[in-house]
Amino acid sequence: MAAQKINVGVIGFGMSSKTFHCPLIVSSPHLVLHSIVSSNDSCTKVYPQAKHVATTADLFASKDVQLVVITTPNELHFPLAKQAMEAGKNVVVEKPFTVTSQEAAELVEISKRTGLVCSIYQNRRWDGDLLTAKKIIENGQLGRLVEFESHFDRFRNFVKAGWREQDVPGSGMLYDLGAHLIDQALHLFGKPYSVYGVVENQRQLKDSSIDDDFTIIFRYKTGLKVLLRSSMLARQTPVLRFSLRGMDGSYIKHYLDPQEDQLKSGQTPKNAGFGVEPESQWGTINTEVNGIHVVGKVETLSGKYLDFYNNVAETILKGDLSHLAVKPEQGYDTIRMIEVIRQSSDEGGKTIVL
Template sequence: MSNQVNVGVVGFGMSSRTFHCPLIVSSPHLNLAAVVERHDTKSQKAYPGIQTVKSTDELFGLDHVDLVVITTPNDSHFKLAKEAMEKGKHVVVEKPFTVTSQEAEILVQVAKETNKICSVYQNRRWDGDFLTVKKLLENGHLGRLVEFESHFDRFRNFSKNGWREQEGQLGSGMLYDLGAHLIDQALTLFGVPKSIYATISNQRQLQGTNVDDDFTIILTYENNMKAILRSSMLARQQPVLRFSLRGMNGSFVKHHLDVQEDQLKAGVLPAHGGYGVESQQQWGLINTDMAGGVHVVGHVETEKGDYLSFYNNVGQAVLENNPAHLAVKPEHGLLCIRLIELAQQSSDENRTIFF
């Protein structure tokens, strides 16, 4: 068995250039072999020695390509992932997994029938701030959690007219984009909620946007613990709020977004010593009672972010031919999409939906 998996990437847009190719070439388990570019060969200039092809048919026909990474618009994820697995390829699908839970259910079944690895690119599980929150909760440093608030806010008071902001484009809008990250993180921490209530709106409609650009989702769990997921394109305050946690013993508040996206855009790779490391000025604040009656107030050093762990995990699962080894399973993608659908239903009907 080879110690590396040959990877073909569908598309060379921002997502591919920023979040996928740099991590693929950084993983000891993976080898970037080919990229689908219909109108250019920019990927060859960035990664000399790789092969460029003009279509997914060509890519799926390359015998030496083991794993296909799909970075195309959301409404094409289902068709391409299904076809790739049926043609013998393992698959990583950019989030969101699909645009309907029915499509997601089919992909889960196809992965089982073909015995192929199928994963969803939920890289935000390896944000440094999320890893910090996860550790605080696992160690009970806030006591019993009563409220978890997670934001992914930006400021852009106009439309870029990309496919994510086109009316009628399936899977467009912020709920499918940033909402997929926030929902997946909540599911990772707390599992399936008892109920969901959501408000979803288009606040920039007068500026020509035609899709949702603001949402609040409230997930309710046992003991009335609430997970509040919030995103807006009109959040200009700096620094942006990222997390606010309240427990019976204390609170934790974290501002600033994870540093990895900006680092990858600047060409900083995981091998760099400062990759994923957040400056002390951006650390979160805790105020809580620890074991033994110790009252702690101060900064919490942010865990080192590690998007590379996603691709290392996928590479190992492919080499071992072991879907159970996956950190992000297709079933996780299915559950995330189902919650997106229920959030939209809740907003449309203005009611809480119980599971």
């Protein structure tokens, strides 16, 4: 398997493609950045080894490409993923998977029927802070977990140019940052038994009608409460990332995983120290372990975004869809949860039992 390489075609050369996908693809020992679909050939100046392709039809017709990565506006995810798989291509779709659960369900069925990989770029499962929180939970270091609070906040009191802040299908914070927080919660704890959501447009700017704030509560039959929070008007520094409370203690974490900023600065997983968080940003724990009161810093595990793409490649090479880390069924679950959260919010913050 180590000697085999998979040719990758990327659709789009915007922020997501430039910052995340292309740098990770060229860092993987299993992948080759073969083609980029873009409106111009500027992509070849950054990646001269890649071919500039004018249209998605040309990419899907290429016999040399085995994996297609879709980094377009959200409403194009479904039709392009469907066309790619119908053309015999494995697919990675930037999050959110689709705009509706009906679309997501159709892609799940196509993947099952064709045996092709259809994965969603839920890279934040490999954030160092989430990996650390997961380890603390698995090791039982807080005792029985009763509350898991997760934030992904920003401060932007103006409208940023681009489709993400326009009133188009799949825009807004719930589909953007919410897709990450929801996926992380489902990954850690599975489906809740009840859902509460309030989704708002707090800025109420004349040139923006998207949601820019949400509060989500998942409840589980174990007594666990999961609170997911995001706001575009969070100016405090540092922003809260995680707050975990258990019967024996608590864990608090501020600051976001460093990998996105490292990628934006031109670093890749090939650079020493990639994904490593400085000690000044580590979380703190206050708990009891085997009768001993423990208070102090918890070294954040290294983030590993490259593991996402290596997993996709290994799944293709093995021909075993059960090996896939982010499955299309999980993508469906996240989009369906977004729909339930919107329903809860539209009905005045009504708790919906699943």
